[in-house]
Amino acid sequence: MARRKKKSSPIIIILIIIIASIYYYYNNIYIKKDTEKTQKQTVTRYNRDDWGDWIDEDNDGLNTRHEVLARESLIKPVISNNRVISGKWYDKFTGKYFTNARDLDIDHLVPLKNAYESGASNWSKEKKNEYYNYMKNENHLIAVSKGANRSKGDKSPVEWLPPNEEYQCEYVREWYKIKTDWGLTIEEGFDEVSNRVCRGK
Numbered sequence: 001m002a003r004r005k006k007k008s009s010p011i012i013i014i015l016i017i018i019i020a021s022i023y024y025y026y027n028n029i030y031i032k033k034d035t036e037k038t039q040k041q042t043v044t045r046y047n048r049d050d051w052g053d054w055i056d057e058d059n060d061g062l063n064t065r066h067e068v069l070a071r072e073s074l075i076k077p078v079i080s081n082n083r084v085i086s087g088k089w090y091d092k093f094t095g096k097y098f099t100n101a102r103d104l105d106i107d108h109l110v111p112l113k114n115a116y117e118s119g120a121s122n123w124s125k126e127k128k129n130e131y132y133n134y135m136k137n138e139n140h141l142i143a144v145s146k147g148a149n150r151s152k153g154d155k156s157p158v159e160w161l162p163p164n165e166e167y168q169c170e171y172v173r174e175w176y177k178i179k180t181d182w183g184l185t186i187e188e189g190f191d192e193v194s195n196r197v198c199r200g201k
Contacts, residue, residue: 046116052129064133064141065106071135072143077101092171093148095164105149106141108132109171110178113154118185131182139174158189161197169198 054063061082062070070077073087089098098104108115108131115131123131134140152160157172172194179186 046113046121048112050125050128051112051132052125053132055129055133057133057135064135067135068106068141069101069104069143071138089143091145091148091164092142092167093144093152093162093164095166096145098145103146104143105146107144107149107152108141109139109174110182110184111152111154114156115182115184118179118187119183137178137181140178156187156190157193158187161193165197169201172197 054065056063062079062084063082066079066082066084069084069087069089070079072089073084074090075088077087078085084101086099086101089101089104090096091098091104093107112120112128112132120128120131148162152162157175161168162171172190176186176190176194178184
């Protein structure tokens with residue numbers, strides 16, 4: 001008489017399905033997501049070198065730094081060896097005047113790292129360098145004292161405002177214009193700062 005085959009226990013079948021599902025999820029979803037996250041962090045890490053350096057777009061011998069200094073000097077600047085040496089500049093950040101070009105930085109009103117964190121991370125190096133040297137908006141790059149510029153660093157208006165209160169409203173308005181012109185996001189809390197410093201203006 002033939003021996004009857006034992007039926008597989010439903011519990012064992014369910015356990016096999018669960019183990020197979022866990023294995024599939026771990027190998028095909030969890031590890032994949034973790035890998036993608038690591039790759040994204042690697043690709044999007046901020047690198048100052050990606051933005052390049054000053055260029056001489058019009059081939060007149062002056063790079064962008066010195067073009068800005070020449071443009072903003074209140075008197076005819078002294079130029080030697082394609083470098084602006086002296087002139088007279090009004091620093092909007094502090095409300096003070098300067099005559100030695102070495103006392104000034106050229107500030108990106110919306111700093112590079114801030115731009116990067118608010119939408120520029122996916123830009124090509126060419127577009128980043130265009131942003132770095134952009135002069136069509138006269139407020140995109142401005143000559144300011146080294147001390148004030150380094151106090152500002154990469155901060156937004158939510159974290160830092162120019163000590164010159166008379167310039168604060170113009171500063172936040174130009175910040176907003178640059179960000180919208182370049183398709184960059186606006187910081188949380190910006191509207192509150194803007195309303196406060198531009199109240200009645």
